[in-house]
Amino acid sequence: MADYSIQELMIVAAAREIRDGEVVFVGMRLPITAYGVARLTHAPNAVGLFECGIVRYGPADGMLYTMGDPPNQLGAAWATGLVQVMSLLQRGRVDAGFIGGAEIDRFGNINTSYIGDIENPTIKLPGSGGAADIAAMSKRLLAIMNHEKRRLVQRVDYVTSPGYLDGGESRKKAGLDGGPAAVITDRAILRPHGPESELHLASVHEGHDVDEVRGHTGWDLKLLPELDETPPPTAEELAALHEIDKDGFWRG
Amino acid sequence: MADYSIQELMIVAAAREIRDGEVVFVGMRLPITAYGVARLTHAPNAVGLFECGIVRYGPADGMLYTMGDPPNQLGAAWATGLVQVMSLLQRGRVDAGFIGGAEIDRFGNINTSYIGDIENPTIKLPGSGGAADIAAMSKRLLAIMNHEKRRLVQRVDYVTSPGYLDGGESRKKAGLDGGPAAVITDRAILRPHGPESELHLASVHEGHDVDEVRGHTGWDLKLLPELDETPPPTAEELAALHEIDKDGFWRG
Amino acid sequence: MIEKLVDLRDAIAEHLRAGDKAVLGACLEPDVPFAATHEIVRQGLRDLNVIAPISDASTDMLIGAGCCTEVTGAWVGNVSGGLGHNYRRAYETAEPHKLTVHDHSNFSIGMALMAGAYGMPYAPMRSILGSDILRSNREFRLAENPFSEAGEPVVLVPPLKPDVAILPVQRADRFGNNHHWGSRGLVFEAAMAAEKVILLADEIVEPEVITSDPSRVLVPGYLVSAVCHVPAGMHPSPMTGRWQRDNEFFNEYHRRSRNRQGFLEWLDEWVLGLPDHAAYREKLGARLESLRIVGAAPAAETNFAAA
């Protein structure tokens, strides 16, 4: 196995989805670190938005358990409210947004609300938080998930965060632009493809293979023609990551 | 003639319309001074709102040409935005609001927009500012006007700020509560009365009489049964007024 | 002006009623008013509808303690630990009681509180289109935008008007005038939308401190019903410039609340067995002191002089 953890590869892969100069809805956990890596490597002009009401240029200096922690306030570009920051999504001014989820389906719909029936669920999950908004209104949605058959499913029980809904034109018909651009898992990266915008296998992480990934996917996962191995983190990316997550809290 | 100017009487009469503890939309010119007099005399717990985004308890220390001048900012209870302060009107949290106007009619509708036709007016007036909002959403509207036959008219050319519209239930039918409570002029005070809420003569200022006031009114002005002379400013009221308007700018 | 400085116990007893809609946690992760959460548990209030975009462990605790039977929010759990165990038990197995959830997204609850704050009849938005939130919460309406040519769909969000909002602030005077800084989440909207506002002030200052900076005021004191002096009243959540997050406290709560018995023991240890927040702070002792922000990063000087 390579000289990096799978969490490190996921963070770096997420960081690469951020282009220089972009405005990114960062959210919590891994994406905060991914944003920091992007900023310190290829995207020095990216801007990070946090739904608690923070806008930052550079990453915070200090451990962030949550986006509202004091180090994220100190030196921020803007400390304001949720409505002010989240309305940038509705205003069409957010290029990319990160969310996680308990379940995702082949059209990129994500469930963080109810496993099973709404009235009588097996598991009551915490709910949307800002995920439904980020999914609905970012130009590109980026999802980070653990790759398990029970999580990557044919159809989610509940669409908390809309992906391409029933595929094809259905997202547009619901009144939404944008949509999922990549799903980063601990085994692979999936991307929408074709007229139906179904998620296809785009790259497989080192140490994993296509059959294994397909075996852990709850639908008949098709392959992108340009399918390749996920490029490992570069030395520069790992250095940036270690600078941001000094204690290794998010690197597992 | 008494030992006070007509402007002083109008300011004091306006101040008396403010009850202790009330939240008052103050606006510009005479009402700013009236608010200060009320605060320093019978209404020490009144709160003053200014649509530029200021909330004050005590009156400003220093000359105010406009509500946004630096003395109104210094020591304010809140410096925020227009939407935040004016929404207190829509939220039903403003007891009384003051406005002026070029024309008012017998139902208390006020015109500050067009004299004559909209497309081809004799005079294009400045417009509503916040007057339409204050008139629509204050619990009690207080108007200050010069008493001339061309200003107190049967029907205004244009309803900038709704009073009782066509009288009776018409204001309620338009979706509005509240309505005009008093019109303070340089000759008299008028108040709505009866099922039609038509403006009636409530009191006449010292040195003026009923016939004269009726002669300068553009409709057949009826009298309230309890019609009386407007009580002159007390020594305390005049002292408060002189403290606030040190240079006599608004007492003219 | 009217003095509004009272003990937290009295503020809760006077202003909060069984069945109320109460905002507890409007700032997302910071400034969750745990001191009030605890006092509500001690007073045994019932049937609260707790409003919070991200409620963190506060709502979970109120559910487990039997105080909260309805939740209006976007996310209920434990931001450090993950799932909210009392929340799950109540919704999945009605233990200790049945729970009603009014599903929202962060932005939809923001629009709902904004509409409440500004007296708007409702707020139209594009968010949550396509989401099953529209299926599980029937309070929203779908409509067509009358200004669009193609009849584009919009979601209409009804206003949310809480009975009470309980909000920590860094400093306040005894009349309820206050300063709040750092990210605000929905604190402002909650303060304006609620019928009553109770402030938990980390510090009580002279009125001149507040009036020296009217741009830092959350809402003026005349809109506040009660102000309580509760240092670190938001512990274990953070407060900008004052207190760091006690992450391990959240994790411990998460571990110990995994089963009902463990939760009840935790509640006894940290809430029911203590008379008030002063005793809670004393029990935390050096642990709380280690979370106090002692560094200095002052805001640039700002002048409000008029001449």
Place this chain on the structure above:
Amino acid sequence: MIEKLVDLRDAIAEHLRAGDKAVLGACLEPDVPFAATHEIVRQGLRDLNVIAPISDASTDMLIGAGCCTEVTGAWVGNVSGGLGHNYRRAYETAEPHKLTVHDHSNFSIGMALMAGAYGMPYAPMRSILGSDILRSNREFRLAENPFSEAGEPVVLVPPLKPDVAILPVQRADRFGNNHHWGSRGLVFEAAMAAEKVILLADEIVEPEVITSDPSRVLVPGYLVSAVCHVPAGMHPSPMTGRWQRDNEFFNEYHRRSRNRQGFLEWLDEWVLGLPDHAAYREKLGARLESLRIVGAAPAAETNFAAA
């Protein structure tokens, strides 16, 4: 970060186009960007739709100079003097040109800019019900509140999305990050609603000054297109903590603009005859200096430290 500090002349030349919807004066009486008004007149821009709740003499000047043929606002005149003579001449007698007015109230233009700022499809409100503003401006729609039982009437306000907003601020860095304090009128909504923002900074400071207080930021610099260092760029209007109002300047403008010839002479003296705002400040000389706020009323210290 991208350097955005440019000369006002270049900022106007690059970012403002004939026919644009431009916010000039969003703070009501304070912070009217007269330096930009003058530069627009000097550059001879045409067919602007000037957006301003209370535009004061700036809009009147742009109308008289032939730059503005449409006004979207609640009040056009001269706050010190009363009526706007150029405004009247244009509307009543089409001199120097015909003028189109989109009537608003302060609150309706606030809701329109807020809807633009927040990307809302429209904003429903109760204000201007019963007003003839609904008759002279057909852009509003009357509807029924679908959440009310009695079908209560509401006014739907379409969003306003200016091409450019020109906004004075007390201080900014060279990347467009900034602080604004005192009452804000619709400055925030205008900044968020506009496609482009041009700042007139009374003072240029190091970036650390701005980041020391993120709660004082109007909008972050990444949303700003250009920042211009223009001390007293809002003269004769006031700026909180910096400049007093030059009331007599407004009155003189009002007197001299009473007839068209007088206005043209005034314009020649104060705008067309001067190359830039530095020359204007020099011409004001001691008069400007006497308006400078020199007293100190500092805001209470506020800490953003994290540990």
